[in-house]
Amino acid sequence: MTALTSPWLQFLREHGVAGDGDSPSPDAAKGDNFIAPLTHLGMIAASGDDAAHFLHAQLTNDIEHLPPDQARLAGYCSAKGRMLASMLAWRDGDAIMLQLPREILAPVQKRLQMYVLRSKVKLADASDSQVAVGVVGRDAGAKLATLLGVALPSAEYEKSAHGGHALIRVPDAAGIPRYQWLADAASAMQVWPQLSLAVPAAGSSQWRRTEIEAGIPVIVQATQEKFVPQMINFELVGGVNFRKGCYPGQEIVARSQYLGKLKRRMLPAEVDTVQAGPGTEIYASTDPDQPCGQIVNAEPAGAGRSLCLVELKTAVLQDGATLHLGSAGGPALRMLPLPYPLTETD
Numbered sequence: 001m002t003a004l005t006s007p008w009l010q011f012l013r014e015h016g017v018a019g020d021g022d023s024p025s026p027d028a029a030k031g032d033n034f035i036a037p038l039t040h041l042g043m044i045a046a047s048g049d050d051a052a053h054f055l056h057a058q059l060t061n062d063i064e065h066l067p068p069d070q071a072r073l074a075g076y077c078s079a080k081g082r083m084l085a086s087m088l089a090w091r092d093g094d095a096i097m098l099q100l101p102r103e104i105l106a107p108v109q110k111r112l113q114m115y116v117l118r119s120k121v122k123l124a125d126a127s128d129s130q131v132a133v134g135v136v137g138r139d140a141g142a143k144l145a146t147l148l149g150v151a152l153p154s155a156e157y158e159k160s161a162h163g164g165h166a167l168i169r170v171p172d173a174a175g176i177p178r179y180q181w182l183a184d185a186a187s188a189m190q191v192w193p194q195l196s197l198a199v200p201a202a203g204s205s206q207w208r209r210t211e212i213e214a215g216i217p218v219i220v221q222a223t224q225e226k227f228v229p230q231m232i233n234f235e236l237v238g239g240v241n242f243r244k245g246c247y248p249g250q251e252i253v254a255r256s257q258y259l260g261k262l263k264r265r266m267l268p269a270e271v272d273t274v275q276a277g278p279g280t281e282i283y284a285s286t287d288p289d290q291p292c293g294q295i296v297n298a299e300p301a302g303a304g305r306s307l308c309l310v311e312l313k314t315a316v317l318q319d320g321a322t323l324h325l326g327s328a329g330g331p332a333l334r335m336l337p338l339p340y341p342l343t344e345t346d
Helices: 007-014 051-056 102-114 138-148 185-198 204-213 250-258 314-318
Strands: 034-037 041-047 071-077 083-092 095-101 122-125 130-136 159-162 165-173 176-184 264-271 281-284 287-302 305-313 323-325 333-335
Touching (some): 007 185, 041 102, 083 176, 095 102, 102 122, 130 138, 130 185, 138 185, 165 204, 264 314, 287 314, 287 323
Antiparallel strands (some): 034 130, 041 095, 071 083, 165 176, 264 333, 281 287
């Protein structure tokens, strides 16, 4: 069953909420509280006696010691240390769930499957049976927690669960709390009508803008194998554990961390065009003939603007260069502050 024919997506259409890939929904939520179905994301369920050990040896974060009341960011790298995927991981009963963009889920699952060998691990696409909804704002979170009878998690990446529903606190955006509500499709369809009466519903693009505001990079098809984790601040947002042992590309990731100064980083920016997209190259006025970086993530932000996360050579910022999208004559980027500090070595 594909996302286009899933009961959850059909249900959302019937309730006036467009899914990812449909005509964009209007931004129904203009304030600091809204809910958004995360139909652009899918889930891989890893089960079996060796699931945690297997994923621990494949991903950039500690999965073996992942508690049931927490979630963690993790990356999946090539042997050259370049990121094939970024994902959110948590335990759901006996399974470990990996949430990542649907557009790269199948090839990532296939690649992981290649390394299962004799391990007691089963990998299954759970995208249509398990759904996620973004919940933005303290009032929205409190309303949902009351409806579900679930405690509202207070710490970043804390997870609470009850009756088949779970809430995960994810990093704030511009000081506004954010959560993910996770449930099976049937349970979500029961709760959604009552929740949407109390909290405005929006499309997934509005949630993705809050991810950019929080400085959380997401690897998509256009940016696979483009970045070592540190180039997009992935270790700064908790996606890399440097003490967990080996995984594909681990030596290169460690070398980038401990040998020399990091020369590329990710920063937020805005630009006066809606044509910005992942993988679009960035040019500096001081060196107009070759790109100095590229877009990691971008979303329309109203008034013909886009909000972006941009991976750059740090030297161009010190040179006082102006940065442009697509070419040296393209729209100028206005750099914005990160919501977290860069490390002192940068």
